[in-house]
Amino acid sequence: MALEDATKVVHALLDSGKEYVCVMKLHKELPENKVREVLGLFQGKIFQRPPVRASVKRQVRVRKIYYLDVLEVDGRNVLFKVGCEAGTYIRKLCHDVGEILGCGAHMYELRRIRSGPFTEASGIVTLHDIAYMHSMWQETKDPAILRKFIQPMEKALELLPKIYVRDSAVNALCHGAHLTAPGVVMLETDIQVRSKICILTLKGEAIALATAISTTQEILKKNHGIVARNDRVLMPRGLYPKLWRSKQQQSS
Amino acid sequence: MPSILAPWTIKRELQTKSEAETDPEYGYKPEERPFPDMLRFGIINLDKPPGPSSHEVAAWVRRILGVKQAGHGGTLEI
Numbered sequence: 071m072a073l074e075d076a077t078k079v080v081h082a083l084l085d086s087g088k089e090y091v092c093v094m095k096l097h098k099e100l101p102e103n104k105v106r107e108v109l110g111l112f113q114g115k116i117f118q119r120p121p122v123r124a125s126v127k128r129q130v131r132v133r134k135i136y137y138l139d140v141l142e143v144d145g146r147n148v149l150f151k152v153g154c155e156a157g158t159y160i161r162k163l164c165h166d167v168g169e170i171l172g173c174g175a176h177m178y179e180l181r182r183i184r185s186g187p188f189t190e191a192s193g194i195v196t197l198h199d200i201a202y203m204h205s206m207w208q209e210t211k212d213p214a215i216l217r218k219f220i221q222p223m224e225k226a227l228e229l230l231p232k233i234y235v236r237d238s239a240v241n242a243l244c245h246g247a248h249l250t251a252p253g254v255v256m257l258e259t260d261i262q263v264r265s266k267i268c269i270l271t272l273k274g275e276a277i278a279l280a281t282a283i284s285t286t287q288e289i290l291k292k293n294h295g296i297v298a299r300n301d302r303v304l305m306p307r308g309l310y311p312k313l314w315r316s317k318q319q320q321s322s
Numbered sequence: 323m324p325s326i327l328a329p330w331t332i333k334r335e336l337q338t339k340s341e342a343e344t345d346p347e348y349g350y351k352p353e354e355r356p357f358p359d360m361l362r363f364g365i366i367n368l369d370k371p372p373g374p375s376s377h378e379v380a381a382w383v384r385r386i387l388g389v390k391q392a393g394h395g396g397t398l399e400i
Binding site: 071072073074075076077079080083084086087113114115134135136137153184185186187188190192193194195196197200201204213216217219220221222223224225226229231232236237240254255256257258259260271272273274275276286289290309310311 | 325326327328329330332334335336337338339340341342343344345348349350351352353355356357360361362363364365366367368369370371379380382383386387389390391392393394395
């Protein structure tokens with residue numbers, strides 16, 4: 071749940087990979103090895119057509135299943151853990167497993183245990199926790215209490231490849247300027263052309279979401295030119311001062 | 323079929339292109355953001371109860387914390 075200006079990072083989360091724990095119910099009891107064998111087919115790339123109640127176009131599309139671990143088979147109940155690309159319908163996956171097994175199956179229960187960088191271990195709280203801690207904070211005014219359940223928005227961007235820039239480049243980026251080579255101080259390995267990346271200050275603050283147009287190796291070598299297209303500014307203007315001069319000022 | 327790497331298992335290293343320091347005069351480390359900005363640029367990892375809709379839950383959070391805007395980053399639709 072993103073607050074106020076942090077709502078801009080929400081779409082990065084919607085696209086992120088997920089992990090679920092699921093209970094599937096088979097319509098007939100089958101030998102465990104057969105069940106495991108068929109579920110094993112659903113690793114790597116699979117085809118899916120979104121169900122009727124989905125809000126996306128109902129065309130067959132490829133989804134990546136990073137892994138599928140069968141935890142327990144108990145009669146008709148199958149407990150499994152799955153890691154998959156955003157937009158994978160586990161309900162459809164269970165249905166298709168049933169089709170291949172021949173007896174039919176349906177998803178009985180589902181719990182998401184990861185959305186991008188957030189897991190059940192990443193400071194997850196309930197509404198009760200929020201209400202309780204908020205009233206504690208109102209009494210004591212101690213910000214450490216808020217920090218127990220409010221995380222910086224940068225946490226949502228943890229899985230994106232990162233490029234760190236110098237202070238003098240920040241203001242221009244906040245105005246929507248694209249990222250040029252001289253501004254880059256550090257960057258992560260394995261950035262490809264068209265990779266979605268995050269641009270940050272040396273303090274670790276998120277400045278903008280961008281799309282790389284050069285690879286890590288190219289950026290390390292380049293001394294001028296645009297290296298990433300600014301897609302979405304996250305940092306408000308004015309936090310870092312204007313330390314660049316416009317062309318007119320430079321030549322005068 | 324070779325398995326595809328899950329995004330959260332990919333480890334990247336940091337490479338330095340140039341030396342530079344950041345002025346403590348402006349900005350903050352995200353973990354040290356002072357109170358109003360902490361909320362303004364904050365995220366809550368919420369275990370949503372199964373009954374109410376995400377919109378209702380977002381409205382509750384807005385009311386409890388007194389913020390004007392709270393958007394959800396995706397919930398399960400079963």
